Amino acid sequence: MPTTIVCDESGYEGEKLVGGVTDVFAHASIRLDEATAAACVAELRARIKSPATMYKANHLLRAKHRATLLWFLGPDGPLPGNASVFVIDKTYFLITGLVDLLGARPDEIPFLYDASRRTEEARKFLDAANDFIRAHETAVLPRLDPLLPAIIRAAEHWTDGTPVLIAHDRQTTLSPARITALRQATPAIASIEQLDSFADHRVQIADFLAGITYRIASGHLNGADDPEVSAALAPYLDPQSLWYDEPSWQRLHGVAGPSCALSGLVGPDAS
Template sequence: MIERDHAPNLGTGLLGANFSRRNRQEATDDRAGIGRWIAIDESSYDGDQLHNGDRYMILGSVAIDDIDAAAILDTLRRETGIQKSAPEVKFQKMFAGATAGRRRVLLGELLAPGGPLHERASVYVIDKHYFVVAKLVDLLLEERFNARGYDIVSNGVARQLAVDLATEGPRALGRAGFGRLIATAVGFFSKRNRTSEHVTVDDLFTVIQESHAYARRRKAPQAKKAAQVLEMLRNTRPEAEAFARERPAEATPTGEHGLLDDSMDPLITAVPMVILHASTCYGGKLEVLADDQRLLTDDKLDVLERGATAVGVVHGLIRDNHLQDLVRGRSVDHPSLQLADLVAGAGRAVARWHDGQDDPAGQDLHPVVAPLVDPGGILMDEAPEDFARADTSRAKRR
């Protein structure tokens, strides 16, 4: 019988030794002079289950410490009539409904030019469907080419292959066929499939083969690009078998192949990129406070901290280590995390509205949220300004 570690840890609601080091209980304070604090929180995050639910995942960030954030929240509570007895200010509970229009006006004023959060807030957007296709290319095709001495990342080939399949796949395979491909890929790479009991290598390649055959039969010009990518994926069975063989059989936060367990989890990709974006915006040393997430063990935060710096140095965006600390905390203890929740929630509402869904909050907030969208997000061919428009063609296809 496995003994579970239920030892409590100060500064977090997460239990056990895996969450004992990187916790922050005391208020963040820029006046300490060590570095500038950034608070980050996510919305529409379902781990590596990326097929159903909202199309977009959001990571909201705010360059603010708890001292300044507390003053802003106090004013927001007073002006919006949020009871002091409410332990936290949360977007979904207090700003999302059809009757919360007045509250959204006040939130928009915080984010708009002249507001206290102007040029402090950022919205990092991940298109989940594109993310899955990009992971197919990354974990299978890129591995295959790399083993043969070819780099398809630096020259942009990997991204183009992913864009071709993600944009043309729904038209080449039909929405149901493309959805089946996405769902099977998610099922195979998901941590729920650690022992390959749910989706086997055979299952994955049956769908890839059938998708390729269907795309080849289509006469539409756009089907050709999707068929070409699927043709290459048909030859990556050895890479899929290696992935299944090397991934941990149990939930392991450490070890040589530990992060393989999180290959399809967008939070692992997004956190370093959000930190890097903040560094290029604000300069100097950063201290980052993330909301509690069971995925982010101490060991994984160690890896992400190193990764955030390595990516920036390799791409010439920063010259040296820009991250002073990466810690977690409870939003009930940190007003800055509550503001990050508001930014992430507003980003999710606008992304839903942009995706053709009926979302009153997105309708109200898109003029102030679209300019906050990070152009470095994981998107196909969308730019930040596209989130200021509703994609009515998507709504018609629902």
């Protein structure tokens, strides 16, 4: 029986990578059965005591629930050995895509990235480039959609040689054509189905992990580190995450240096 991996994301704005609301994309994948996930959600409810119908990551991230957050991420929680999260610095992802598209030298990436952090002119250039590529994209699997490499990476992470079943929180971007193209591009994917987060506790657990990771990673980019939670997250962060930052983040989380392979994500022409 193939393994089922349940996924959710945080910070997703489609192909809009800069000039939007979020600067980080986090995609969590978990390997838990529904009963275990339901028990975890029940434990969180007992600890947090919020009357909310559905909990989100922001409940766990409140200062008064720090102990519960650390339990969720820690060795006594449900995640060790059963969770992974793929993180994308969206500005870096855009720059690597732009350099790849133009056939520019890879050593342009750090120059553009550094400029984007320092000057408004560079940020405006990247925003315009982002809009231009989006407007002219015709591939079934667009090069600038971070959800697509994240799903591929989840399958690759969890496969033991047997294709995995991907169950994902419902996303309108996951059209039948894109699902077919993802399966064709990735032998590790047996199938992709979409779930309702309100009805499936596994999706809620993935949502917690993705949301927590998004908040911590975005805080790091903006100079607001949380070393305690970062250390608790470290075992779950995929070392192939697409991140370009000073070595401190890489050392702390074991994330490899700049890397991005986009050629395998460009699907057949949609026209």
